[in-house]
Amino acid sequence: MIGSTSSNVVNELDRDGFRMACAGCTICDRTQLSMTAEVHTVADSGVEPGHAQPAGAISRREAIEGMAGTLGVALVATIPVASAAQAGVSPVAASAPGRLMGAPTSALGVRSAFAPPAPRTPTGQLVGSSLTPLHSLSGTLTPSDLHFERHHAGVPAIDPATHRLVIHGLVDRPLTLSVDDLKRFPQVTRIHFVECSGNGRAAWVSPAPDMTPQRTDGLTSNSEWTGVPLATLFREAGARREATWFLAEGADACLMTRSVPMEKALDDALVVWGQNGEALRPEQGFPLRLLLPGWEGNANVKWLRRLELGTAPWMTRWETSKYTDPLRDGTARIFSFVMDAKSIITTPAVPARLADRGWHAVSGVAWSGRGRITRVEVSADSGSTWHDADLGPALPKAHTRFSMMWNWTGEPAVLLSRATDETGYVQPTRQALMDARGAGTDYHNNAIRGWRVDADGGIAFHWET
Amino acid sequence: MRRIPAWIAVGLVVGCQAADEGTAETPATWGIGRAATAADIATLDLDVAPSGAGLPPGSGDAVRGAALYQAQCATCHGVNGEGIAPNPPLVGREPREGFPFGNDPKLVRTIGNYWPEATTLFDYIRRTMPLTAPGSLSDPDVYSVTAHLLVANEILPAGATLDSASLAAIRMPARDRFVRDNRQGGREVR
Numbered sequence: 001m002i003g004s005t006s007s008n009v010v011n012e013l014d015r016d017g018f019r020m021a022c023a024g025c026t027i028c029d030r031t032q033l034s035m036t037a038e039v040h041t042v043a044d045s046g047v048e049p050g051h052a053q054p055a056g057a058i059s060r061r062e063a064i065e066g067m068a069g070t071l072g073v074a075l076v077a078t079i080p081v082a083s084a085a086q087a088g089v090s091p092v093a094a095s096a097p098g099r100l101m102g103a104p105t106s107a108l109g110v111r112s113a114f115a116p117p118a119p120r121t122p123t124g125q126l127v128g129s130s131l132t133p134l135h136s137l138s139g140t141l142t143p144s145d146l147h148f149e150r151h152h153a154g155v156p157a158i159d160p161a162t163h164r165l166v167i168h169g170l171v172d173r174p175l176t177l178s179v180d181d182l183k184r185f186p187q188v189t190r191i192h193f194v195e196c197s198g199n200g201r202a203a204w205v206s207p208a209p210d211m212t213p214q215r216t217d218g219l220t221s222n223s224e225w226t227g228v229p230l231a232t233l234f235r236e237a238g239a240r241r242e243a244t245w246f247l248a249e250g251a252d253a254c255l256m257t258r259s260v261p262m263e264k265a266l267d268d269a270l271v272v273w274g275q276n277g278e279a280l281r282p283e284q285g286f287p288l289r290l291l292l293p294g295w296e297g298n299a300n301v302k303w304l305r306r307l308e309l310g311t312a313p314w315m316t317r318w319e320t321s322k323y324t325d326p327l328r329d330g331t332a333r334i335f336s337f338v339m340d341a342k343s344i345i346t347t348p349a350v351p352a353r354l355a356d357r358g359w360h361a362v363s364g365v366a367w368s369g370r371g372r373i374t375r376v377e378v379s380a381d382s383g384s385t386w387h388d389a390d391l392g393p394a395l396p397k398a399h400t401r402f403s404m405m406w407n408w409t410g411e412p413a414v415l416l417s418r419a420t421d422e423t424g425y426v427q428p429t430r431q432a433l434m435d436a437r438g439a440g441t442d443y444h445n446n447a448i449r450g451w452r453v454d455a456d457g458g459i460a461f462h463w464e465t
Numbered sequence: 466m467r468r469i470p471a472w473i474a475v476g477l478v479v480g481c482q483a484a485d486e487g488t489a490e491t492p493a494t495w496g497i498g499r500a501a502t503a504a505d506i507a508t509l510d511l512d513v514a515p516s517g518a519g520l521p522p523g524s525g526d527a528v529r530g531a532a533l534y535q536a537q538c539a540t541c542h543g544v545n546g547e548g549i550a551p552n553p554p555l556v557g558r559e560p561r562e563g564f565p566f567g568n569d570p571k572l573v574r575t576i577g578n579y580w581p582e583a584t585t586l587f588d589y590i591r592r593t594m595p596l597t598a599p600g601s602l603s604d605p606d607v608y609s610v611t612a613h614l615l616v617a618n619e620i621l622p623a624g625a626t627l628d629s630a631s632l633a634a635i636r637m638p639a640r641d642r643f644v645r646d647n648r649q650g651g652r653e654v655r
Contacts (some may be wrong), residue, residue, distance in 0.1 A: 021586065125551065126596060153596065154552035166501050166509055171492070181498045205570065236494050247512060254593040256514060288498035306509050315515050319538045321574060326566030332579075334643040370650045423650030436654045438567030 019366035043429050072431075086171045118214065119147060126154045129196070131218025134346045140365065140392065140399040141191070142221035144276045147285045150196050150219065152318070156303055160287035163251070167272070169309035172238030179273060185228040185236070188270065190293070191398045193367045195220035197296035197323055200445035204430075204433045209452075209460035212350045213364075216449060216461060217342075220367070222399035223284075225291050226274030232266040234309070243309035247316075248290045251305040258299045259313035260292065264337075267398075268293050271304060294397035295337040296370030296444075297325050328438030339369035341427050342446035343376050343402065343419035354457035357410045362389075363403040368421035375420040376402035382414035383448070383464055389417070396422075408453065416450035431465045517633025520587065524628035525556035525608025529615040533606055534613050537595050548573075548618055554615045564642045575616030581643050583635035587611045608632070 013370035058366035068269045069187035098197040111117070117169040132142055149155075158406045203211055212218075234246075243262055250256035260269070270291040273280055280286040285302030292300050297320055313319065313335070325333040348354055362380075366373045377386035392401035402417065419427045426434070430447035452462040513519040535544065541552040548554030557575040566579065576586060591607045593599050599650050602610065612627040620635065621627070646655045 125549070153593065153599070164505075166505055167509070168501055169507045174506060175498045176501040176505050177498040184493060184497050236497065238494075240622075249509070249512070253599050254596075255511065255599070256589075257592070299493050308510065308512065310514075312514065312516075314512050314588070315511075317580075317585050317593075319645070320582060320585055321576075321580045326564070327644075328567040330564045330567070330642070331644040332564070332566065332639075332642050333646050334581075336646040336648070338648065340648065346487045421650070424652055426652070428654040432654050439569045440565075440570040440572065441572065 021228070039271075042131075060384050073190070074354050078154075079361065087449055098345065100170075116360075117143070118212075120146060121148065121214065121218070122149075124287075126333055131214045132221045134213040134218055134220075134344065134365065135349050135352070137346070138401075140222050140401050141276060142223060144223065144278070144281050144284070147194075147221040147223060147275075147281065148196070150198075151252065151254050151283070151298060152256055155282050156252045157282065157285060158251060158303060163305070164286050165304060167233060167237040167289060167307045167309075168309070169246070170240040170243040171309055172240065173236070175233075175237045177233075178224060182228055182233075182271060182273065182288070185232055187226060187228050189224060189226045190268075190270070190295040191218055191224045191395050192291065192298055193222040193339075193397065193399050194291075194297050195367070195369075197336070197443040198214065200342075200447070200449075201442045203449065203461065204442050204445045204447075205461070207461060207463055210292065210350055211461040213344055213346045217344045219297070220399075222365075223275050224277070224369070225270060225272040227270040227272030227288075227291065230269040230290070230307075232270055233271060233307075234262075234265055239309055242311060245310050245313050245316050247306075247308040247310065248301040248304060249306040249308075250301045251303040252287075255316065256298075256303075257314065257316045258301055258319055259316065260290075260299060260337075261321050261335075262309070264292055264295070286385050292337070294339060294371075296323065296339060299337060305408075323443060325437065325441045325443050327441060333441075335368075336444060339367075339444045340444065341368035341370070341419045341421040342366065342371075342423050343417040344413055345378070345417050345450055348415070348453070348459055349451050350461055353459055354408055354453060357408050360406050360408055361403055362406045362415060363401065364397045364417055366391075366402055366417070366419035366422075367397070367399045368419065368425070369397055370425065371396045371422040373400040373402075373419055376400070377418045377420075378402070378404045379416045379418070380406055380413050381416070383416055386418065397434070410455060411452040412455050413455060414450060414462055416448055416462075418448050428464050429465055511588070511592055513591075515582045515584050515633075517584060517629055520584070520629035520632060521604045522629070523605045523608060524626055525605045525610070526626040527609070527612040527613050527621065527624055530609035530611070530613030530616075532604075533610050537602070537608065541596065546575075546614065555614055558619055558638070561638075564639065575615055576616065577620060577638065579639050581637055581640050583615065583620070583632055583637055584609075586614060587632060609611050 018251060028129065054442050118136040120130035120132065122128065122130040128151065131147050132148040163179055165177045165182065196219035200215055201215040245259050245261055246265060247257055247259050271288055272291045273288055275281060275284055280289060285304065288304040289302040290304050319335065327333060327335050343364055345362055345364035347363050348360060354360065363380055366376045373391065376389045377389060378389045379386045389402040389404040394400045427446055427448055432449045448464040450462050450464060453458045478589050541549055542555050544554030546554060554573050555576050557573060558577040566574065580586065587607055590610055591602065595601065608627045610634065612621060612625050615621040616623055616625055622635065
């Protein structure tokens with residue numbers, strides 16, 4: 001049984017509870033406190049002075065009393081330390097954490113010791129990867145230190161003070177730009193995913209029941225990027241009209257190079273230095289990377305040092321023998337940049353198991369390299385019936401969170417998700433993909449995938465055909 | 466240009482606004498950065514195009530290349546270019562008929578059966594190999610190793626020599642197998 005999140009009784013109660021507790025004051029607005037009733041019930045004596053209580057709103061005391069049935073224990077146990085000290089109350093036992101002396105402020109925050117994310121999965125090789133733990137993340141932004149990695153000759157350590165970006169070739173004014181120079185141009189901030197074209201390849205080639213979302217699809221991450229539009233830089237350099245391709249080159253040991261059509265530069269390509277509010281991580285190209293929203297990760301050249309404009313692609317090794325897609329008709333697709341629409345349920349998923357029957361939130365991420373996600377459907381019966389999931393903010397070429405309530409009866413089930421993007425493209429089945437391309441095409445694998453739930457609550461990776 | 470399929474060379478409609486004169490708020494140029502000098506560019510510009518543009522002077526030969534290969538490459542790619550996982554194989558012409566890679570995931574892609582351009586080999590070796598000491602080979606060394614690998618893949622005769630003109634003239638077996646991406650969104654799965 002599946003129910004929409006928006007009509008879920010538990011959720012509505014939670015939201016109402018939050019609104020009731022805050023109806024008579026502006027404390028929550030002012031302090032940005034999270035939904036923990038105990039915080040302001042104890043510290044505050046009532047409605048903020050001078051604040052008119054809205055007609056129909058219940059009083060703070062009523063709200064507190066109304067919640068006391070469920071929160072009473074928590075309220076008693078979480079009297080702030082300062083209040084307790086003023087009242088001359090001795091610290092309570094360690095089993096009541098709210099009364100323990102807390103840690104002082106710190107220069108750099110750390111994650112709660114109670115909720116460490118699953119780590120990435122480094123291969124330990126110079127030419128290797130590590131995967132984003134999709135199953136232990138919420139929302140859409142990937143913490144920068146959990147952004148997936150794919151390097152072809154290790155992660156270079158580059159001093160931004162000496163790093164330069166050179167733009168040359170079919171331009172009127174060849175330019176040498178420092179990192180500081182780049183930060184003087186008009187800048188933009190955008191949220192986009194990056195996905196390796198090999199994401200999903202391991203599960204396509206050799207699926208296994210114990211594969212996690214990280215293992216099947218952890219070669220995608222989503223960040224807020226800050227930088228300068230490539231069109232601005234090419235205009236500054238005086239790009240000539242005859243230029244139809246450009247070469248992007250990295251400063252890593254292999255001098256990664258990819259050819260990119262000029263139309264992408266004039267559309268939405270960026271040269272970025274910022275990621276999630278701070279400098280790019282070294283693994284993500286510090287100090288500069290090319291960002292081609294929605295296009296396969298390898299073309300988003302990291303440690304960017306050179307852009308050359310020309311009239312034809314250079315046919316580098318990575319864009320010819322490596323990231324191409326052989327097709328069943330005896331050809332191979334080249335310059336297959338765009339990542340097609342895709343989704344994956346990240347909870348419930350391996351390695352979790354369902355301990356209880358009843359309502360569960362089924363949630364995951366969907367994205368498309370062609371624009372916005374317009375719909376994600378979820379099935380709990382292996383694709384016989386589909387139900388529209390609720391979507392979080394659906395930004396173009398960005399991870400979009402979806403969720404749906406599911407009532408597990410204890411019977412075996414197969415949970416699947418299916419994304420649709422704004423072009424009308426619908427995430428295909430594995431068989432449809434194989435019919436269209438061939439079994440030998442293992443990059444750009446965006447087939448419908450999901451999780452088999454057994455009667456004992458065990459969960460296993462599942463390919464839908 | 467002569468070796469580039471027409472769709473790659475002219476298939477893109479581009480309207481670069483390079484001649485924009487700017488406005489009061491957005492000047493024609495921001496005047497940021499400095500002019501790149503010939504030296505700035507020369508130290509970085511290593512790339513080689515399928516036309517042969519960018520290939521340096523000098524030459525190499527496959528006999529010398531075979532020795533260099535054993536000294537510099539065989540540890541990772543195998544004595545006969547068979548590959549040592551995770552490092553890919555380099556040598557092999559099978560299957561000689563057709564191009565069935567889309568149907569058979571077990572087929573091994575090599576220089577001889579899959580790479581569309583020989584110039585790519587020179588460019589890649591010079592910029593990337595050997596993995597732990599990229600840039601350590603001289604241009605004649607790179608010509609020699611390239612010649613050896615093309616001989617091993619039965620594309621050049623034994624003992625062949627190679628320079629910029631002869632390398633750019635090579636037509637690889639898989640040269641015409643590569644097609645433009647025809648995916649375009651919408652309902653159809655491609």
